[in-house]
Amino acid sequence: MGADGGRREEILAAALEMLAEQGWRGTSLNAIADRVGLTRQGVLHYFPSKQALLxxxxxxxxxxNREHLLADHADKDWPDQLAEVVAHDHDRPGLARAYSVLMAESLTAGHPAHAHFRDHYSDVRARMTEAFTRRWGDRLPSGLSPAQAATALLALLDGMQQQWLLDQDQADDHSDTMRAALSVLLGIPGDH
Amino acid sequence: MGADGGRREEILAAALEMLAEQGWRGTSLNAIADRVGLTRQGVLHYFPSKQALLxxxxxxxxxxNREHLLADHADKDWPDQLAEVVAHDHDRPGLARAYSVLMAESLTAGHPAHAHFRDHYSDVRARMTEAFTRRWGDRLPSGLSPAQAATALLALLDGMQQQWLLDQDQADDHSDTMRAALSVLLGIPGDH
DNA sequence: GTCTATATTAGGATAGAC
DNA sequence: GTCTATCCTAATATAGAC
Known part of the structure; x- marks a missing residue:
């Protein structure tokens, strides 16, 4: 990969940014090209099609896929764990937004990212379930089963992220609520 | 409204169905028109523009907006309450899907439904918070504040619905998990 | 009330010049 | 490696015939 690998990276980065704002269907090759100072034909020199770019x-x-944090470092203490995910999102608002927007968009039939997210969720749920089981056996302190907790925890993260994206001027504090709700779901003491 | 009010209704119903499957951006006037046996110009006779239809x-x-159930009948017992929402979704899979898909799609900048959902969530959160406060004061049995519980509960509903839409073959039972997680979030006894 | 015809714009993709 | 030119398809919308 020579000095011009940079162009590809530039395009990928620009595409990710646009995606976060407008979704994949709302993002045109022209718009991506504009952002990197090319024409859309220039972009298609690096990627044979829009789909290939995605x-x-x-x-x-x-x-x-921010949840990899949850599944990969499952041996750490859970409040720290969660704080890390929240911090991860907070430090990379663009990435977090891209993630939510793309996942949400991929709910519709025939979306090119549908299979990706379906498999991703299935994988992360399984790994979290396993991590919960290793730590707590077949019941968490909250009384939920490991599988239920994994599903609920992911749902909570996604749902809250979306509420926040919908209205960033929400009065109450996003990350405090997240931490408190998570503590309750797992059944471990929080500091609320 | 004469005998032809029916046509408008037909179009609205068809549009809602398509929307649930493909999202708003993925739904064309041609597709809607096909479904009701018209051309797109026929549809535009009833609605001046695609936007007006939405x-x-x-x-x-x-x-x-299925959450109206949660806010409107907040005086009922909460396990029954929740069962009702789940049943509501279960009986109207098309509506539930339309809701989730449209809400998710409206996260992107400039989406025509963005303001609608932002205001809707703000309203429902406020009404749920008020209902929780009436019932439990400033702390729920789970230890969450009414505002935190409202946010978390809505997030959980949305997130789980989305996971289900993403993969309807999920092994574990959706509504059981929902009920269990909800009981934990509120801090009331469930039957799990 | 519904159609045909048409205007306009935009999107994706290919061929080929430089 | 990037452009111009071109093609194809599809989308929204308007005008006007019937």
């Missing part, structure tokens, strides 16, 4: 974004950006 | 759907379909 495919590469999904394949590379592991950090687009 | 606006009317949002203005009329109160039941698109």
């Amino acid at each position: 495919t590469e974004i999904l394949a590379r950006r592991q950090d687009l | 606006t009317e759907i949002l203005a009329r379909r109160q039941d698109l």
Whole structure:
């Protein structure tokens, strides 16, 4: 990969940004090209099609799937764990937004990212369930089963992120609520 | 309104169905027209623009916003309450899907439904917070504040609905998990 | 009330010049 | 490696015939 690998990266980064704002269907090759100072034909020199561009974004950006944090470092203490995810999102608002927007968009039939997110969720749920089981056996302190807790925890993260994206001027504090709700779901003491 | 009010209703119903499957941006006037046996020009006779069609759907379909159930009958017992919402979704999979898809799509900048959902959430959160306060004062049995519980509960509903839409073959039972997680969030006894 | 015809714009993609 | 030119398709919308 020579000095011009940079162009590809530039395009990928620009595409990710646009995606976060307008969704994939709302993002045109022209718009991406504009942002990197090319024409859309210039962009198509690096990626054979719009779909190929998305495919590469999904394949590379592991950090687009923030839940990997939850599944990968499952041996740490859970309040710290959660704080890390919240901090991760907070430090990379663009990434967090891209993640939510793309996942949400992929609910519709025939969306090119549908299979990716379906498999991703299935994988993360399984790993979290396993981590919960290792730590607590077949019941969490809250009384939920590991599988129920995994599903509920992911749902809570996604749902809250979306509420926040919908209205960033929400009065109450997002991350405090997240931490408190998570503590309750797991059944471990929080500081609220 | 004469005998032809029916046509308008037909179009609105068809549009809502398509919307649930493909999202708003993924739904064309041609597709809607096909479904009711018209050309797109025929559809535009009833609604001056695609946007006007969506606006009317949002203005009329109160039941698109399933959370009204949570806010409106907040004096009932909460396990029953929740069961009702779940049943409501279960009986109207098309409506529930339309709701989730449209809400998710409206996260993106400049989406025509963005303001609608922002205001809707703000309203429902406020009403739920008030209902919780009436019932439990400033702390729920779970230890959450009424505002935190309202936010978390809505997030959980949305997040789980989305996981279900993403993969309807999920092994574990959706409504059981929902009920259990809700009981934990509120801090009231469940039957799990 | 519904159609045909048409205008306009935009999107994605290819061929080929430089 | 990037552009111009072109093609194709599809979308919204308007005008006007019937």
